[in-house]
Amino acid sequence: MNRFSKPRIAMTLTATITSLGQKGEGVVEIDGRKVFVPLALPGETIAFVAEGDRGTLVDILAAAPARIVPFCPHFGACGGCQLQHLDRPSYEAFKTALIETPLRFAGIETGVSRFIDASGNGRRRATMHARQEGSGYMRLRSHQVHDLDACPILVPALARAPDIARAAMLAIGEADIAFTATLSGLDVAVRTPKKQARAERLMPLVARFRLARLALNGDMVLQTQPPIVEMGRARVEVPVGSFLQATAAAETILADYVAEAVGKAESVADLFCGVGPFALRLAETRPVLALDNDKPGILALDKARRFTKNLREITAKARDLFREPLTRYELDTFDAVVLDPPRAGAQAQAEQLSMSKVKTIVMAACDPKTFARDAAILVGGGYTMENLVAVDQFVHSTHIELAAIFRR
Structure with missing residues (x-):
């Protein structure tokens, strides 16, 4: 701004919110462009200030029926939660759409069969x-x-x-x-x-x-x-920086889902296994190959195996499945494969799986978009997706876990 410029004064606008964006922000259209307003809900008439595509809520002139009173006094200032003001049916519908929409864009018309509250006693x-x-x-x-x-x-x-x-x-x-x-x-x-x-x-x-x-x-x-956590019969010493599910309830829910999906499969590979939340439970009844690029996590898994009685053999190895996925020929020796990749997904491994003879694949994920990409690869290779579930451990946020079964 030079000395002849006049200061720019932001004008307060009035509009009705049309939808919720992926980050839980109310969406309003101004002159053909979308503006995202945090804390506003669909159907609400609001007063707000816009700067580019970002809006700031000034007042709610007419509240939506879905609006509820947040339980935390910090909500609205703290960015840890985005959805405490949304009633339960609308909340579940929003998170379900986060899963189903990327799948639809990937050409898979499958709905969420169950929405599971995995908050448990809170985030650990x-x-x-x-x-x-x-x-x-x-x-x-x-x-x-x-x-x-x-x-x-x-x-x-x-x-x-x-x-x-x-x-x-x-x-x-x-x-x-x-x-x-x-x-x-x-x-x-x-x-x-x-x-x-x-x-x-x-x-x-x-x-x-x-x-x-x-x-x-x-x-x-x-x-x-x-630091010790229980995983089935085993007790695991968690290494510095190794991954754990945010809630103990989510870990148990996902592990039970995996065990039921795998069924009586005699040989199982657990890929992106971390410290073993699936492998240690599955090994109670069958041998398991467990792979992950987290070397300290693999060592912790192997130590837990050695100190847990009545487990079948777990072959735990460090392997970068992004650069060196199990090949279709290595995969063909397994009845079932479980994978729980990080946010980047498992594209290279999904490509090998799509060409394999594995009968059952169980995939959990923390990113619906990369999950949809990888699921499309498996479906394109001849698998049928079933029992898609939403596992909500990051409650009141816009994050959602999901899992599905793929069968030949």
Whole structure:
């Protein structure tokens, strides 16, 4: 702006919200372009300010019947949840559409057969940010942190997570702190861009908050006892940074779904197996090949196998299934294959599976779009998809887990 320019004044507009976008924002059209307004719902007449394709809610002039009162006092400022203001039928319809729409675009006309609430006792995993302005989750549409006193969507064991995050910042400065509630206590992993961060300054947090383990930038600082989680009969020591489902309920629900889908298959491959939530349960009745590129996770799985009685053999190996997927010839030795890839999906592995003779494939996923892509590959190879389920562990957010069975 030069000295002759007049300051730009944002005008308040009035319009009716037509739909919800994929991020849970109300969509309104202005002069043929879409504007996305957080916290607004379809059917509502609102006053808002628009800047490009982003809108800011000023007032709700006529509320939608689907609007309910959020249960958390931080909702609307904290960006951790996006959908606490939406009633249950509309909420489930929105999340179901997140799954069905990408499948339809991929040429698969299959509906969700069940919507499963997998919130359980709350999330056992969370990542908070510690900055000068506070400790908690990022604000809505912001890189600033909303300061939290408590988060009601977490398990009770994580009640002091905001306090731990503040203490970490006081010790080493701005940081991101990942929390996992385990049977043996809290597992806390701190990350900071500061190269000179001194690990010893974090050590008092272990005694103060009775932590099971504390790590800094991927390296263990101090451990009073290994962080343990149960997986079927097994107990697994979770490595720093290894993947776990956000809720224990979701893990159990998905594991039960996998076991039922696999049925009496005598030989099973568990691909993208992580620390073994499926493999360790499946091995109670049959031998399993378990593969993942997470080497510490594979070692933890193998250790759990060795210390768990009455398990069948688990062959656990580190393998990058993105660059080196199991070939169709390797796959043909298995009756069933289970895969639970990360957000990027399993395109290379799906291509090999589509050419294989495997009778049953069970795929879980955390990204509906990459799932739809991979499902289309399998269907194109002659598989039929059935029993598509939505597993809602990230409640009140726009994330959704899903799983389906593919049969020859």
